[in-house]
Amino acid sequence: MKDAKSKQPILDVKNLKMYFPIKGGLLNRKIDDFKAVDDVSFSIQRGKTFGLVGESGSGKTTVGKCILRLVEPTSGQIIFDGADLTRLNAGQMRDQRTHMQMIYQAPAASLNRRMTIGQIIGEALWLHERLNARDRRKRVLELLDIVGLKSEHYYRYPHEFSGGQQQRVGIARALAVQPQLLILDEPTSALDVSVQAQILNLLQQLQDEFDLTYLFISHDLGVVRYMCDEIGLLYLGKLVEVADSETIFEQPKHPYTQALISAIPDPDPDITREEIILTGDIHTKVSDIGCPFAPRCHAAKVPACDTALPPLVNTNENHFVACHLHLADEDAPQKEAYA
Amino acid sequence: MAEKLLEIRDLHLEFKTFDGVAKVLAGVDLTLHRGDVYGLVGETGCGKSMTALSIPRLIPMPPGRITQGEIIFNGENLLEKSEGQMERFRAKHLGVIFQDPVTNLNPMFTVREQLIDAVIFQQHYGTTNNALWRAVMPSARQRRKDALQRAIELLDLVGIPQAATRIHDYPHQFSGGMRQRVLIAMALAGEPDLLIADEPTTALDVTIQAQILRLIKSLVKKLGLTVLLITHNLGVVAKTCEKVAVMYSGRVIEESPVRELFRNPKHPYTQGLIQAVPRKESNRGGLIGIPGTIPDLNHPPAGCRFHPRCPHVMAPCRTTVPSASAMTSAHNVYCHLYPQMDEVAT
Numbered sequence: 106m107k108d109a110k111s112k113q114p115i116l117d118v119k120n121l122k123m124y125f126p127i128k129g130g131l132l133n134r135k136i137d138d139f140k141a142v143d144d145v146s147f148s149i150q151r152g153k154t155f156g157l158v159g160e161s162g163s164g165k166t167t168v169g170k171c172i173l174r175l176v177e178p179t180s181g182q183i184i185f186d187g188a189d190l191t192r193l194n195a196g197q198m199r200d201q202r203t204h205m206q207m208i209y210q211a212p213a214a215s216l217n218r219r220m221t222i223g224q225i226i227g228e229a230l231w232l233h234e235r236l237n238a239r240d241r242r243k244r245v246l247e248l249l250d251i252v253g254l255k256s257e258h259y260y261r262y263p264h265e266f267s268g269g270q271q272q273r274v275g276i277a278r279a280l281a282v283q284p285q286l287l288i289l290d291e292p293t294s295a296l297d298v299s300v301q302a303q304i305l306n307l308l309q310q311l312q313d314e315f316d317l318t319y320l321f322i323s324h325d326l327g328v329v330r331y332m333c334d335e336i337g338l339l340y341l342g343k344l345v346e347v348a349d350s351e352t353i354f355e356q357p358k359h360p361y362t363q364a365l366i367s368a369i370p371d372p373d374p375d376i377t378r379e380e381i382i383l384t385g386d387i388h389t390k391v392s393d394i395g396c397p398f399a400p401r402c403h404a405a406k407v408p409a410c411d412t413a414l415p416p417l418v419n420t421n422e423n424h425f426v427a428c429h430l431h432l433a434d435e436d437a438p439q440k441e442a443y444a
Numbered sequence: 445m446a447e448k449l450l451e452i453r454d455l456h457l458e459f460k461t462f463d464g465v466a467k468v469l470a471g472v473d474l475t476l477h478r479g480d481v482y483g484l485v486g487e488t489g490c491g492k493s494m495t496a497l498s499i500p501r502l503i504p505m506p507p508g509r510i511t512q513g514e515i516i517f518n519g520e521n522l523l524e525k526s527e528g529q530m531e532r533f534r535a536k537h538l539g540v541i542f543q544d545p546v547t548n549l550n551p552m553f554t555v556r557e558q559l560i561d562a563v564i565f566q567q568h569y570g571t572t573n574n575a576l577w578r579a580v581m582p583s584a585r586q587r588r589k590d591a592l593q594r595a596i597e598l599l600d601l602v603g604i605p606q607a608a609t610r611i612h613d614y615p616h617q618f619s620g621g622m623r624q625r626v627l628i629a630m631a632l633a634g635e636p637d638l639l640i641a642d643e644p645t646t647a648l649d650v651t652i653q654a655q656i657l658r659l660i661k662s663l664v665k666k667l668g669l670t671v672l673l674i675t676h677n678l679g680v681v682a683k684t685c686e687k688v689a690v691m692y693s694g695r696v697i698e699e700s701p702v703r704e705l706f707r708n709p710k711h712p713y714t715q716g717l718i719q720a721v722p723r724k725e726s727n728r729g730g731l732i733g734i735p736g737t738i739p740d741l742n743h744p745p746a747g748c749r750f751h752p753r754c755p756h757v758m759a760p761c762r763t764t765v766p767s768a769s770a771m772t773s774a775h776n777v778y779c780h781l782y783p784q785m786d787e788v789a790t
Contacts, residue, residue: 160649267737268488297487297676302720302733324649327679331722331731368654370679372721374703382658383651386619 113187114148115318116172116286121145121181123167123342141167142178143342146417149335151285154312154319156333156350158326158365162387164342165322169288172320173207174198185286203233206279210291212271216263222249222274223259229281248277253307269300276307280315288320293328305332326369330354338362341387341397344417348424358426360404396429404430446477448516449670450499450638455513457494457694460506466741468494470694470749471513471765476638476672481664483685483702484674485717489738490691492674496640499672500538501530518637535566539631543643545623549615555626556611559595559633560588566634567591598629601666603659621652625659632667639663642674657684678721682706687774690714693739693749695765700775710777712754748780756781 122145124138142164149155159165171178174190183190190201209215216225226248227241236244246256252273263271272292279287289308293301305328311317323329329336330350337347338361346359357363364381385401395411396402402410409415409429417427457469469491476482486492497503499515501522515522517537525533542548550558564587592611599607602625615623624644631639641660645653661684663669673685681688682702689699690711698711709715716734736753739745745752751761760766760780769782 160651269737298678298720299487299716299734300737302722302731303735305722306731306733326650327722364651368650370650370653370657370677370683372678372682372706372718372723374682374706380654380658382654386621386652387649 115151115186116320117148117182117184118168118172119146119182119184121168121171121183122179123164123171123176124179140342142171145181145337145339145342145344147337147344147347149286149318149320151318152312152316153334154321154332156321156323156329156336157339158323158329158336159339160324160365160387162341163339165324165339166290167342168339169207169290169320169322172288173202173205175207203282204284205286205288206282206284207288207290208272208275208279208292211295212268212275213263215275216271218263221260221262222254222266225263225274226278226281229278233282244281245277248281251280251311252277267300268296269303272296272304273307276304276311280311283315284317286318286320288322290322291324292321294323294325301328308332326354326366338365343397343427344425345398345427346425347417352424356424358420358424358431359398359428360402360430361398364403396427446479448475449478449480449518450474450476450672451516452495452499453514453516455495455498455515456511457491457498457503458509458511460509461742464742467744468508468694468741469498470744472691472694472696473768474689474696474699476670478637478670479664479668480687481661481671481673481685483681483688484672484691485676485678485681485688486691487676487717487738489693489741491694492676492691493642495691496540496642496672496674499638499640500534500540502540535634537634537637539634539636539639541624541627541631541639541641541644543646545620545627545647546615548627549623551615554612554614555599555618556592556595559598559611559626559630560591562630562633563591563594563598564588567594594633595629598632599626601632601663602626602629603655604629619652620648621655624648624656628656628659628663632663635667637670639669639671640674641671643676644673645680646675646677653680660684678706678718690717693744694741695749695778697750697778698776700771704772704775708771708775710771710775710782711750711779712756712781713750748778 121142123142124140126135127137127139128134129136145168147155157165157168167176170176172183178191185201185205190198193201223242223245226245230236230241230244246259249256249258254270254273263274266274293304296304312319321329321332333350335349336353337344338359340361346353346357346362353362354366357366364383367379367381381403383401383403395413396415399410407429415427415429415432417425418432420426420431452472452474455469455472459466459468472495474495484492484495494503498510499522510523596607596611599611604610604622604625618626645656648656657680660671664671675681685702688702688705689696691697692713698705698714705714706718709718719732720734722731734753739749739752747763748761748766751757754761758780766778766780768776768778770776
């Protein structure tokens with residue numbers, strides 16, 4: 106793979122917050138915030154894949170949307186290739202989006218069913234590059250070839266394709282503007298495993314070929330392990346652990362990560378891992394202060410769990426954990442905060 | 445060994461569509477013994493749900509039509525029963541849970557109402573209605589009272605904390621995992637012999653999935669249930685089931701004890717399916733998918749329906765439907781690679 110130089114990351118998300126107002130009361134005023142994303146920071150090196158993992162409701166899709174500014178983040182910085190996206194106006198942002206594209210979960214719902222495949226992919230080329238019809242057609246045919254579709258698919262409509270092929274169309278559309286960063290929001294969760302494997306391999310092949318950077322959002326840890334170089338785990342809008350993929354799976358430190366990994370059903374009846382069964386679910390009530398995971402946590406608690414929010418600190422060689430247990434028990438000298 | 449509870453023999457199911465007749469099931473054979481936790485795996489459109497829904501006869505006919513085969517439950521052929529007999533049968537012997545816990549509960553009624561209905565229906569359905577019986581039968585009010593008691597016990601059984609107060613809540617006040625527990629409670633109301641679970645954890649997060657699977661396993665032990673678990677997730681099968689059948693395009697193509705299937709898969713499709721799951725050992729680029737897509741059921745390929753995607757395709761595959769070849773006593777494969785030549789190891 107590409108060498109990871111110490112150059113600056115292609116994407117640097119700093120203290121991203123996305124609060125949605127909760128309205129209520131007599132005058133339907135804002136009474137509280139729903140903290141979908143709360144102080145999330147991470148960075149991705151060029152050509153790498155960063156995995157964002159979490160259960161439903163953890164805020165992983167919202168992070169993706171904030172980066173493209175499809176929703177307006179409450180605060181924080183999103184530095185893409187040296188420029189802070191949150192400071193751009195709508196026109197400038199539109200230009201930036203040629204460098205970053207998103208691929209969605211439900212391939213059928215993200216394609217306009219009244220347009221042919223040629224129109225769907227060509228539209229991006231018209232909007233962003235103003236290519237004329239002949240050039241567009243040429244480029245679309247190239248793109249279809251790249252993603253493993255045939256030129257005869259050009260005049261077909263989305264419903265004529267299977268789920269895997271629809272996702273290929275979605276990928277071709279995203280690639281049309283030659284982006285550097287792709288945000289993949291659960292790209293294979295609607296697909297069967299045999300087709301999922303095809304799509305994952307295609308994504309890896311494209312990454313090598315075009316030097317793409319991926320932000321891979323998923324709830325499937327097996328897929329994330331296969332795809333990602335670095336992984337961040339989200340729980341209720343907060344990053345609880347960040348490390349490279351190998352470390353996360355071999356030495357998970359946060360109790361939530363440990364439970365999540367132990368809960369993946371392994372397709373091998375001989376593996377008898379000790380299973381940690383969590384009680385409750387992600388909506389189990391959280392106090393405003395204290396660790397968001399505390400109500401479900403299976404690990405031995407320290408008093409601080411209920412009273413203070415654990416910061417995300419470096420516990421080891423770039424292994425960041427937000428847990429009081431790892432603040433308390435290790436006397437590591439360097440405890441700098443993440444990013 | 446345990447007695448046979450359910451036997452499906454050569455089941456053919458068709459649907460009339462605008463494009464012709466879709467042959468959804470083309471000869472399914474399946475045998476469940478009492479106390480089994482039996483997994484039925486396959487990808488979208490392979491007919492696993494259709495097989496399962498054929499057992500309680502929940503498939504609308506028309507457009508559906510069972511053209512051949514029989515479903516024997518405890519010695520009775522379910523396909524010969526009248527609708528009335530079938531209703532009684534469902535109430536007494538079957539419980540079904542579905543994939544989506546949101547759409548299967550009525551949002552307008554509390555869980556109490558819905559559970560009481562289930563309990564009354566399943567316990568009192570078909571009881572004789574003569575004068576003597578009416579004299580000893582509890583009043584409707586008493587019946588509801590008893591049913592409430594039973595409903596609370598059921599919620600307790602499926603692990604809902606504070607069942608006696610939670611039962612008064614509406615479905616939207618429960619989370620996804622809790623709703624699935626409510627549905628399991630509902631399915632268990634009539635003390636069924638067979639629980640059909642159609643993708644019970646697909647809509648749930650992994651941590652919740654682990655909770656529900658553990659619950660199902662504990663119920664099997666506690667109540668002596670037999671479970672038919674339908675899923676597309678091989679991990680769930682490996683963790684929960686003892687026996688498993690793999691389906692492809694309307695047919696069972698391999699059946700085996702779970703360990704045997706994962707250690708020693710014989711059918712090329714099963715092998716492909718197991719390899720396609722990303723896991724620890726698979727490194728970059730090492731994931732192998734199965735080329736192509738599932739066949740069109742209106743115009744299925746002749747012979748073995750997997751042959752257009754199969755890496756080992758031979759001449760007979762294109763013309764003849766393979767019959768079972770036994771690997772071991774419990775491990776059957778439906779593939780032309782095996783009957784003639786056992787030495788073709790893969």
